[in-house]
Amino acid sequence: MTSPYRAVFRTPGAKAFSAAGLIGRMPLSMLGIGIVTMISQVTGRYGLAGALTATLALSGAVCGPQVSRLVDRYGQARVLRPVTAVTVASVAGLLVCVRAGAPDWAYFACVICAGLTPSMGAMVRARWSEIHRGSPEMLHTAYSLESVVDEIVFIVGPITSIGLCTVWFPEAGPLLAAVFLGTGVLLLTAQRATEPTPVPHAHLNGGSALRTPGLPVLCGVFVGVGTVFGAVDVTTVAFADERGHKALASLVLATYALGSCLAGLVFGLVKPGGTIAGRFRLGIGLMAVSMIPPLLVGSLPFLALALFFSGLTIAPTMVNAMGLVEQLVPRxxxxxxxxxxxxxxxVGVAAGAALAGRVIDAHGASAAFWVCTTAATCAAAVAFLGYGRLLPAPDREELDDDEPDRSSVHGVGRHDGCREGEGVA
Known part of the structure; x- marks a missing residue:
């Protein structure tokens, strides 16, 4: 492991909470696809399977920010444990209902409750932000690492979930996802020394974080980026199926994630120049440009190559986006x-999958790549038009001054882990 990545792990407990976050994030890529595989195997009803995963996604979109808001107010341990217990119980209830042949409404009730699944990526990134608050360079490396972890999760998770459901028993994929979630949350919340200090007064005034001026711009961009991701997944599968090699679709999509993974590793090693907002705008612009080559390819090898280069734009853009959130939103x-x-x-992933599916049915897989290109262009337009709103929160320093110094509470200095000989940008 090279020096920047060694540096971010010098803080006691960093390896432990990062590993816990990896385990707890596995359901992100396992649960939805596991439900699709399980329901399709048991009932043969793909429509029901799709409706359940869409309900799960919508429930998560509604509940996720509220769970995180409670975490900011009361702390990770006090909120994540009961919320995760409800989620795990809901998944277990779904598996029992499937095994018993329960009516459809019971399935939907279970997946709605399962939408309480906490955003483990947000929890881990909040800890990195707390630890390396005084060192933007270390925080940049930590966020780069987490983007790589995200890609690992999306490479390993679906393969594991589908494989277990088809080889072992239909409920195995969702079951393991629930086990991963419960284990990850227990391990993470046991790491109290690195847990961000709750800020109860932060929610007494000002309302939701979404009211922060620049955050709606970022969310709008992310809807477009999610649309790209959802459309790429569905379109690649259809593209491979049209050419008689549907099984190769997973390998083609793996090259997409691999490109992002490699870019994230390299990006964490460099000292980026310019402003975070400027780098974010550039990354979104490059992502839009990178979605042009898939429109021109006619074979799976060339599609894999095109998606690999497109994937190179993902992780650096996500890292800069997390840096922007850290700047824009009060602590x-x-x-x-x-x-x-x-x-x-x-939300974008769900919309992209649905739009691409309709285009594929009407015009074929190649035409559906226009959904990806259009979505990426819209995301870039939002980023460029909203660039002026991507400014740091004016009350950020006031909140920081109100919080106890982590060095006095947990023995973790704000500048621990800085690389020797380098100043703080």
Missing amino acids: GRLTEGITWTSTGLA
């Missing part, structure tokens, strides 16, 4: 702010 609402961007992404 007492940071977890909620990060979760709102994830909500925008989830």
Whole structure:
């Protein structure tokens, strides 16, 4: 492991909460696809499977920011444990209902409650922000690391979930997802030394983090980016199916994630120049440009190559987006702010999958890549038009002054882990 990544892990407890976050994030890529595989195997009804996963996504979009808002106010341990207990119980209830052949309404009741699943990525990033608050360079490396973890989750999770459901028993994928969530939350909340200090007064005035001027711009961009992701997934599968190699679709999509993973690793090693807002705008612009080549390809190898290069734009853009949230949102609402961007992404993924599906049915897979290109262009337009609103929160320093110094509470200095010989940008 190279020096920047060694540096971010020098703080006691960093490795433990990062590993816990990886485990707890696995359901993000396992639960939805696991439900689709389970329901389609048991009932043969793909319509029901799709409706259940859409309900799960919408429930998560509604509940996720509220759960994170409670976390900011009361702390991770006090909120995540009961919320996760409800989620795990809901997934278990769904598995029992499927096994018993319960009516459809019981399935929907379970997945609605399962939407309480906490955003583990937001929880981990909030801890990194707390630890490296005084070192933007270390925070940049930490966010780059987390973007790589996200890609690992989306490479390993679906394969594991689908494989277990098809090889072992239909309920195995969602079951393991629930086990991962429960285990990850227990391990994370046991790490009290690195838990961000709750800021109860942050929610007494000012309302939701979404009212922060620049956050709606970021959420709008993320809806567009999520649309790209959802459309790419569905269109790639259809593209491979049209050419008689549907099984290769997972490998093609893996190259997309691999490009992002490699870019994230490299991006964490460099000292970026310019402003975070400027880098974010550039990344979104490059993402839009990178969605042009898929319109021109006619074979799976060339599609894999095109998606690999497109994937190179993802992780750096996400890292800069998280840095922007950290700048824009008052510290007492940071977890909620990060979760709102994830909500925008989830809404976009659902919309992209639906739009691409309709285009594929009407005009074929190649035409559906226009959904990806159009969505990326819209995301870039929102980023460019809203650039002036991507300014730091004026009350950020006031909130920081009100909070206890982590170095006196947990023995963690604000500048611990800084690379020797480098100043703070």
